[in-house]
Amino acid sequence: MDVLANLALGFGVALTLKNLAYCFLGVLLGTLIGVLPGVGPLVTIAMLLPITFGLDPVSSLIMLAGIFYGAQYGGSTTAILVNMPGEVSSAVTAIDGYQMARQGRAGPALATAAISSFTAGILSTLVVAFFGPMVGHLALEFGAAEYFSLMLMGLVFSAVLAHGDLVKSLAMVVVGLMLGLVGTDVTSGLPRFSFGIPELLDGVGFTVVAVGLFAVSEIVLNLARSGPVEVFAKDVKDLMPTWADIKASTMPTLRGTALGSFFGALPGVTASVASFSAYMLEKKLAKDPDRFGKGAIEGVAAPEAANNAAAQTHFIPTLTLGIPATAVMALVLGALTMQGIQPGPQVMTTKPELFWGLVASMFVGNVLLLVLNLPLVGVWARLTQVPYRWLFPAILVFASVGNYSLNNSAVDVYLCAVIGVFGYVLAKLECQPAPLILGYVLGPMLEENLRRALLMSEGSFTVFVTRPISLAFLAISAALLAAMVMPAVRRGRARATDDADAG
C-alpha cells in the first residue's frame, strides 16, 4: 500500500527530534497565544510567522501547522470560559460551552472539546493522507483554464459564505484582487500600483495585510466597545466528563468530523461554516432541541470536531492545488512560497517529505495538543483572565516588529497602519475582511492563469466552458450565486449567519 509507505516516510521526518521539538513549540505557542481573549488563529499565525522564516521548509510547515491547530484549540478554551471567541469558528462552541461553564461544568466542557478535537484531528488526518494524493493526481490534469475556474469558485464560495451582504462580499473579493496586483507584473516587468515606493515592487506583504486587516482593526473595535466580561476560570475542576457525557458526545464528534472534513477540503469554505453546520445538524437530530443553547454537551463536541477536522483538511487544496482554502491557509501558503516552494500537484512527487512529513506531524501534533491541554487546562484558564489592556499593546509590539523585519524597512510598518485604518472603516461598514484576503492571495495566480488560458485559446473565452472540469467549477459557482439571489435561500442564509454571529 502506497499510503503506508508514504506515512512511514512522513513519520521518519516528523519524529526526528528537531521536528518533534518544532511541532511541540508550535502547538505550545499557538495554544498560549490563541487562548488569549480576542486573539484568533489568523492573528496568532501572522504574529508568529517571522519566527518560522529561519527554519527549513519542512520544519517551518510543521511548526506553522502546530501553531494553527494550537491556536484553534486555544480559541475554544477562551470561547468556553470567557465567551469571547477569537474567531467565528469558536463562536459556535461558545453558545453551549459558555452555558456549561456558567453551570459550573467548565471542566467537562473543556475536556469534551479537547477529546472531540483530538478524535477529529486523527480521523481527518487520515482523510488528508488518503484523499490528498488523489486530489493531487487529479490536479496534474489541470491546465490554466481549470485553475482559473477553480479559483473563481473558491472566491465565490468565500463571498457567499461570508456573513452579511453578498454584493459587498463580492466587492471585497475584487478589492482583494486589486490589492494583490500591487507590485511588479511578472510577464511585462512593469510595476503596477507601486506609487514609486521601492518596497511595493514586491507587492504588499501578506502579514502586513493580515495584521492590519485583522489585528489592528479588531483592537480598535474592541477598544471602542465597552461592557464587562464574565470569566469562569475559577470553576475549572472535575475535569473528567462523566460516562454519560462521553456517550452523549461520541456520535456528534463523529458526525462533526465527517462534516468538517468535507467542508474543509473545499476552497473558500472556512472552518466556521463547518462548525456551524455541525451544530445545526446536532440540533436537528436531538430528541429535545431545546437543550441547545443551554449547555448541551453535543453543542460543544460536534462543532469542535468539525472545526478541527476542517482545520486539517484545509491542507488538501492548499498543498495539492496550491489554492489556499482560507485566510489562515493563505498565510501558510505565503510562508511556503517565501521558502522557495511553489505548492501544487508537483509537491507530492518532488517533495514527498514535505507533504507526508506534515501529515505525520498532524498525528503527532494532535497527540501533543491533548497531552498539553488536559493537564494544563488550569494554566490556560488563568491566561484567559489577562486583561485586554495588557494584551493589545503586546499584540501590536509583536506585529510591528514582525512587519518591520520583513524587509528591514519602516515602510511595511506604515502600510500596516494604513491597512489597519482601512480595515476598521470596512469593518464598521460591515464589509467582511475574509473574502478580501482570499482575493488578495489568489489575485496574482488568477491573473496568471487567465492570461495563460487566453494565450493558449487564442483569446477565446470558450476555453473555460469547453473543458469539462473547468465547466463544472464554473457551473457550481453560477449555481451558488443564482441560489443566493433567490429570496427563500437568502432569508435562510441571513438567519443562519446571524445565529452564528449571535453566539
Add this chain to the structure above:
Amino acid sequence: MKTRLLDNRDFLAGALFVAIGAGGFGIALAYPFGTLQQMGPGFFPRVLGAILVGFGLVTIARGLRSGERVEGGWGWFPLAMLTVSIVAFGWLMERVGLVPSLVVLVAASAFAGREFRWGEVAVLAGVMCLLSVAIFIWGLGLPYPLFAFEFGP
C-alpha cells in the same frame, strides 16, 4: 426613515468601492491593455476596476433604499492613537533603535484604551522590550541596534 448620507452604512461602503475601483481603473489606464490573446498588464486591473465600480453602484443604490445606519459610534480616538503609535514605531526604529521605539509603541497604544495606568504601562513596556530583544535579536538574530541616534538628513 431618512438617514444622513454620512451615517448611511451601505452608501459609504458603496462610495468607497466606487472610489477604489475608479482609482484603480484610472491608474491602470497608463498600463498597456494588450489584446485578449496577449493580455497586457493593464487588462486585469481595468476589468477589476470596472467590476468594482459596478458592485459599488449597486451597494450605493441599496444603501439609499434601505437607509441603514452605521452601527455604534466611530472609535476615532483609539483608531488615531493606534495609527500614530504604529507609525511612530516605524519612524523611530530607523532612528533611535529598538528599545525606545518599543517604549513609545507600548505607551502610545496603551493610551488608546480607556484604562491607562502609568505603573502598569511601565512594567508592560519593560516586559515587551525584554521579550522582543530575546525573541527577535537573540533568538532570530535580527540586526537591529537596541539604542541608536541617527537623525541624519
